[in-house]
Structures are given as structure tokens and as C-alpha cells.
Amino acid sequence: MNIQYASSSLSELFLQAGLSESEIKHINTVFHVTRKIKRGDYLFNSGDKFKDIFTIRAGLFKTSFLSSNGYEQVTGFGMGGEILGLDGIATSHHSCIAIALEDSEVYAIDFNTLLDLSLQIKNLQRNITRRLSSEIVRHHKELMVLGSMLADERVAVFLLDLSTRLHARGYSKSEFILKMNREEIASLLGMKHETLTRTLSKFTSEGIIDVQLRTVKIFNFNKLRSIVKEHVKPENLNLMRERTMVVMQN
Amino acid sequence: MNIQYASSSLSELFLQAGLSESEIKHINTVFHVTRKIKRGDYLFNSGDKFKDIFTIRAGLFKTSFLSSNGYEQVTGFGMGGEILGLDGIATSHHSCIAIALEDSEVYAIDFNTLLDLSLQIKNLQRNITRRLSSEIVRHHKELMVLGSMLADERVAVFLLDLSTRLHARGYSKSEFILKMNREEIASLLGMKHETLTRTLSKFTSEGIIDVQLRTVKIFNFNKLRSIVKEHVKPENLNLMRERTMVVMQN
DNA sequence: CGGGACGTTGACGGTCGTCAAAATTAGTGG
DNA sequence: CCACTAATTTTGACGACCGTCAACGTCCCG
Numbered sequence: 362m363n364i365q366y367a368s369s370s371l372s373e374l375f376l377q378a379g380l381s382e383s384e385i386k387h388i389n390t391v392f393h394v395t396r397k398i399k400r401g402d403y404l405f406n407s408g409d410k411f412k413d414i415f416t417i418r419a420g421l422f423k424t425s426f427l428s429s430n431g432y433e434q435v436t437g438f439g440m441g442g443e444i445l446g447l448d449g450i451a452t453s454h455h456s457c458i459a460i461a462l463e464d465s466e467v468y469a470i471d472f473n474t475l476l477d478l479s480l481q482i483k484n485l486q487r488n489i490t491r492r493l494s495s496e497i498v499r500h501h502k503e504l505m506v507l508g509s510m511l512a513d514e515r516v517a518v519f520l521l522d523l524s525t526r527l528h529a530r531g532y533s534k535s536e537f538i539l540k541m542n543r544e545e546i547a548s549l550l551g552m553k554h555e556t557l558t559r560t561l562s563k564f565t566s567e568g569i570i571d572v573q574l575r576t577v578k579i580f581n582f583n584k585l586r587s588i589v590k591e592h593v594k595p596e597n598l599n600l601m602r603e604r605t606m607v608v609m610q611n
Numbered sequence: 612m613n614i615q616y617a618s619s620s621l622s623e624l625f626l627q628a629g630l631s632e633s634e635i636k637h638i639n640t641v642f643h644v645t646r647k648i649k650r651g652d653y654l655f656n657s658g659d660k661f662k663d664i665f666t667i668r669a670g671l672f673k674t675s676f677l678s679s680n681g682y683e684q685v686t687g688f689g690m691g692g693e694i695l696g697l698d699g700i701a702t703s704h705h706s707c708i709a710i711a712l713e714d715s716e717v718y719a720i721d722f723n724t725l726l727d728l729s730l731q732i733k734n735l736q737r738n739i740t741r742r743l744s745s746e747i748v749r750h751h752k753e754l755m756v757l758g759s760m761l762a763d764e765r766v767a768v769f770l771l772d773l774s775t776r777l778h779a780r781g782y783s784k785s786e787f788i789l790k791m792n793r794e795e796i797a798s799l800l801g802m803k804h805e806t807l808t809r810t811l812s813k814f815t816s817e818g819i820i821d822v823q824l825r826t827v828k829i830f831n832f833n834k835l836r837s838i839v840k841e842h843v844k845p846e847n848l849n850l851m852r853e854r855t856m857v858v859m860q861n
Numbered sequence: 862c863g864g865g866a867c868g869t870t871g872a873c874g875g876t877c878g879t880c881a882a883a884a885t886t887a888g889t890g891g
Numbered sequence: 892c893c894a895c896t897a898a899t900t901t902t903g904a905c906g907a908c909c910g911t912c913a914a915c916g917t918c919c920c921g
Contacts, residue, residue: 479736490739504750553878559901805868878905882903883903
């Protein structure tokens with residue numbers, strides 16, 4: 362079995378600057394509790410008592426929110442270096458489920474211990490709150506995808522996002538293998554799996570990408586990006602009120 | 612002008628238990644910086660330098676995410692007792708805009724000071740992280756609404772949610788006045804304003820509610836709830852893998 | 862009182878969900 | 892390792908839902 366480890370260690374994750382070597386060492390010895398999760402198993406389940414947060418060391422997870430009716434809404438895919446379990450802080454119980462899509466390894470970090478430690482190390486405290494806030498910002502962007510984009514655009518966003526995240530972890534940005542099935546991707550994108558398949562087929566026939574089952578090759582990044590950007594027409598400016606006509610930088 | 616104040620004070624917001632009277636008094640004197648925002652003005656704008664977080668003392672805000680193209684996606688409506696500005700922690704700049712939908716008052720709290728204080732008061736630290744985590748959970752639920760529900764169901768969810776939150780603040784749960792226009796509501800729900808209007812008209816003709824412009828009366832809560840629940844059919848259970856067949860409690 | 866923003870309704874078409882079937886792959890047990 | 896079954900992916904046909912465009916009525920504010 363060939364597991365590629367994320368380069369991120371705990372110290373990198375939580376302490377970006379301003380800490381001495383000895384402090385970092387201390388933290389690493391305290392917190393290095395690794396856990397292996399096999400493909401198909403879950404790391405934590407909806408309703409589980411919250412105790413740890415997890416940083417992904419290797420592998421891939423999907424997180425899903427389950428409605429009381431048993432409907433599953435995929436809320437994201439977690440890769441190396443990312444954090445899982447932050448949803449559990451609110452009520453001391455997890456509100457979603459994290460399932461490994463391939464054999465994976467995580468660091469388990471006792472959250473109460475982490476909070477105690479962050480009382481002494483200010484940078485740690487800041488990084489925790491920043492991580493939490495980043496999740497909020499990420500969800501805002503997802504709201505925009507689901508709230509205003511057509512199927513073509515959503516699929517293009519997904520492919521570009523996946524490509525970027527894989528590239529940042531040392532994989533090819535133009536060729537990769539999906540570890541999730543069509544239905545899981547479609548759920549994240551708010552569409553049916555048939556629509557996803559059709560869109561991928563269309564992109565393939567247009568020469569933008571090539572998809573053979575779970576193997577994806579991206580040929581034309583610019584075309585994908587233009588698909589995302591074109592969707593907003595000038596007319597759509599009408600929601601703004603005068604004194605608030607300022608556009609986000611970046 | 613008649614402003615109804617939220618009962619929540621800073622001490623209630625951040626310190627649920629375990630603090631002495633003197634500690635609470637100390638905090639309140641340090642942090643009581645109130646700010647009045649007129650209808651149509653913004654509290655903070657996308658791109659603004661992040662400094663304070665805000666608890667809403669009275670009034671109503673909408674928060675929107677602006678894409679680089681100028682498209683506005685409404686991400687939520689904030690009411691008394693709720694917190695605005697948490698998105699800014701991540702990058703030290705706000706990523707969304709908060710606009711008052713009626714004359715409003717907020718407490719402004721310097722976030723760095725708050726963090727410093729939370730180094731000494733453990734309960735404060737816990738409450739901050741919980742608030743942040745609650746936002747994440749809330750967004751998961753919104754993902755489900757946008758990802759899997761039809762227009763009828765989304766509108767029913769919106770009406771029930773608004774009713775619940777208004778009721779919790781001492782207003783009638785069955786009769787209220789919308790402070791936002793159709794387009795803003797529709798944006799939050801991921802639909803066009805014409806579709807929203809049509810759905811409201813349909814509910815009215817079915818005797819479930821009555822809508823006259825911005826005045827809403829709810830006659831049949833059970834019908835609204837059943838519209839939300841019926842949408843998930845047994846077939847939709849197929850995304851689950853065997854060992855993960857556990858449904859969220861609540 | 863007039864103009865602009867807002868809300869409503871109708872007609873029409875496009876997008877996407879539903880249902881069905883077939884092909885291919887993955888998983889399982891002998 | 893092979894055979895068999897389940898799961899996944901793809902494609903087609905069809906229709907429902909909802910977005911688009913347009914027109915009109917109403918409300919609000921200067």
C-alpha cells in the first residue's frame with residue numbers, strides 16, 4: 362500500500378510563526394496521536410460525542426450532513442493538511458459524518474487539551490480561530506456556487522478546485538484519479554449524478570477534459586475558468602444599493 | 612422611532628456560566644462600545660480591514676458575499692443577539708458585507724482585546740470557539756437546503772426559520788413584517804424573485820399563509836413543516852454505505 | 862403628484878430531474 | 892483464479908420546474 366504523506370506537521374498547522382523550537386517540540390510530543398482509517402470506515406459519525414479534532418496526514422475524506430430523513434448532503438472533501446471535526450465544538454456532538462474515501466491517516470488532537478494549551482500560547486489561539494473563520498468563508502463561497510451557478514459552471518468550479526488542491530500537495534494538476542463516485546460529487550454540487558455525468562461527457566466532447574471513469578485529464582484550464590466567469594452578466598448588478606457598490610478585492 | 616432591544620447583553624453572549632459577578636462587570640465596562648447603523652448603511656464592507664466583531668443589540672442586517680463580477684449572494688439575515696463579522700478573522704479582512712435592513716444598534720468588540728481577555732477567562736475562550744463552530748453547522752444546513760430542495764420546500768424552510776427566530780425574540784411567530792425585499796430573500800434561497808413571489812402566492816391560495824407585500828401571516832404551521840419533510844423519499848437513502856447507516860439525532 | 866423601486870402575473874423555453882435500460886467495472890465467495 | 896452479483900457509469904427520452912422576458916399594478920418617497 363502506497364500512502365503519500367502530507368508534509369504538514371502539527372507545528373506547521375497550528376503555529377505559523379513566533380514560537381521557539383522547544384515550544385514546538387513540546388507540542389508535538391504531547392499531541393502526536395495518529396489514527397489509521399480504512400477506506401469506507403468513518404472517522405466520526407453524526408451524533409458522536411465530540412472530543413478530538415483531526416488533521417489529515419494522508420488520504421481523503423468526505424464529510425456529509427445527514428437529515429433526519431436519512432438524506433445525505435455531502436458538505437466537502439477533506440485532503441492532507443486539512444482539519445476535520447470542527448463542527449463538533451458547537452454542541453459537543455458531531456453534526457456530520459467523516460468517511461475515508463481511501464486508506465487514510467489522521468492526527469487526533471484532544472480539543473480541550475488544545476484549548477488549554479492555547480491559553481498559554483497566543484499564536485495557537487489565533488490560529489485556531491482563524492481556521493474556524495476560514496471554514497465560514499469557504500462555506501460562503503459554496504453558497505454562491507449552489508445559489509447562482511448552472512451545472513456547467515459548478516462542474517468547472519469543482520474540477521478547478523480539485524486540481525488546485527491536488528497540485529498544492531505535489532500531485533499533477535492536469536491528471537488525477539477521483540476517489541469519490543459520481544453521486545458524491547453531484548451531491549456536493551447540488552445536482553443529480555446523471556447531470557454530472559452528462560456535463561463531464563459534454564466537456565470531453567468539447568476537448569476541454571478527458572474522463573474515463575475516475576481518471577480525469579484537464580486539457581484546457583482557461584476554458585474551464587471562462588466557463589466559471591461568464592455566468593455573471595452585467596444585469597446581475599441590480600441587487601446592490603447605491604452606497605454599498607463596492608466589490609471584493611481578490 | 613421604536614427600537615426593541617435584544618435582551619442579550621455581552622455577558623450573556625459570551626459567558627454562559629461559571630463567572631463571578633465582578634468578572635462580568637469588568638468585561639461589560641471594557642467592551643460596551645455601541646454603534647448605530649441607519650437603514651441602508653453598512654456595518655462593514657467586503658475588503659474592509661477586520662478589527663471588531665459585532666453583536667446585534669437591535670435591528671436587522673443582511674450579510675452578502677460579493678463575487679469579483681459584482682454578483683451578490685445573500686448569505687444570511689442577522690437578528691438581535693447574533694454575531695456579525697466572524698468571517699474577517701481568517702484573513703484580517705472582511706470577505707462579506709453587512710447592511711442594516713432597518714435602523715439598528717450593535718456592540719462593537721475589538722477582537723484582539725477579546726482574544727487577550729479570553730486567555731484569562733477560559734469560558735470566554737470556549738464560547739468564542741463555540742460560536743464559530745455554530746456558524747459552520749448552520750452553513751451545513753443551508754447547503755442541504757440549496758443542494759436538495761425544491762422551491763416550495765426552500766420557501767417553507769425560510770418562513771419557519773424566520774418565524775422561530777422572531778418568536779424567540781418576543782415577536783409573534785404567526786404574523787410579522789419582512790424587512791427585506793423579494794430579491795434578497797430569493798438570493799438566500801438560491802432562486803429568482805419571481806419564483807419566490809409565485810411560491811408565496813401559491814401558499815396563500817392554498818390557505819397556508821397570507822402575504823400582503825411585506826406582511827406575512829402564517830395560518831398552518833403543520834402544513835409548512837410537512838412541505839419541508841416530504842421532500843425526502845425512501846429512494847434517497849442510496850448514498851449511504853453500510854457501516855455508516857446512522858441517522859443524526861434531533 | 863410624479864417617478865422609481867418593488868411586487869405580481871403570464872407566456873415561453875431551457876435546464877435539469879426522473880425513469881429506464883444497457884454497458885462496464887468492482888467486489889465476493891467458492 | 893474464475894464466476895457471479897452488486898455497484899457504478901453512461902446514455903436516451905420525456906416532462907417538471909424554474910429562469911427569462913415582458914407587462915402591469917402598487918407602493919414609497921421626494
